[in-house]
Amino acid sequence: NAGVTQTPKFQVLKTGQSMTLQCAQDMNHNSMYWYRQDPGMGLRLIYYSASEGTTDKGEVPNGYNVSRLNKREFSLRLESAAPSQTSVYFCASSFGTSGGGLFGPGTRLTVL
Amino acid sequence: GENVEQHPSTLSVQEGDSAVIKCTYSDSASNYFPWYKQELGKGPQLIIDIRSNVGEKKDQRIAVTLNKTAKHFSLHITETQPEDSAVYFCAASLSGVNYGGSQGNLIFGKGTKLSVKP
Numbered sequence: 001n002a003g004v005t006q007t008p009k010f011q012v013l014k015t016g017q018s019m020t021l022q023c024a025q026d027m028n029h030n031s032m033y034w035y036r037q038d039p040g041m042g043l044r045l046i047y048y049s050a051s052e053g054t055t056d057k058g059e060v061p062n063g064y065n066v067s068r069l070n071k072r073e074f075s076l077r078l079e080s081a082a083p084s085q086t087s088v089y090f091c092a093s094s095f096g097t098s099g100g101g102l103f104g105p106g107t108r109l110t111v112l
Numbered sequence: 113g114e115n116v117e118q119h120p121s122t123l124s125v126q127e128g129d130s131a132v133i134k135c136t137y138s139d140s141a142s143n144y145f146p147w148y149k150q151e152l153g154k155g156p157q158l159i160i161d162i163r164s165n166v167g168e169k170k171d172q173r174i175a176v177t178l179n180k181t182a183k184h185f186s187l188h189i190t191e192t193q194p195e196d197s198a199v200y201f202c203a204a205s206l207s208g209v210n211y212g213g214s215q216g217n218l219i220f221g222k223g224t225k226l227s228v229k230p
Contacts, residue, residue: 004155033218040222041222042201042220042223043156043201043203043218043220045217045218048217058217059217059219090155090156092155101158102158103148103156103157105154105155106154106155
């Protein structure tokens, strides 16, 4: 099993541009999560999906949208990127809804 | 909402010594407490977790203890090795019930950078 994969690994955007971060898991997990990690702030939940077809806001959802395309895939979209969204983004998946679980390798995003 | 405090922020030990990282949480309803290890440039990796119906859990050189009354939990690493050097995060959440509308909202501490010197 590859576990949790994320694309791209690195991305640089200009303010106002849009992009979608992709995440896929092959663990047959029900729940999937998007976190952002900032220096000194730890990891914070952006959105999660407890099961296929459902999504809910986490701690810091403003400026983001998500889509649970199927059981395997959970994408994160930035419609109009802002410098405050410069961060490392991690996708994770788990069987239950405790949060966390198995993390992907991350996407390092810089917004200029 | 839940708040998790983690101490110390940095910890340096000699190889073979023990390391202890402590966390406190604010919401007495939290019932799931995982610990993650993050190596440079990688995603966090779950190393051990504990639920509120258990006081202690061990897995080889690592152990976690939970004191529900005091609302704190700790990670213990014995016989440390250089490959234990990493950033460790504690976290807390409610498992199985809605929590502020965000089921599964795992609240993380800010991390402890552990350095094990050979």
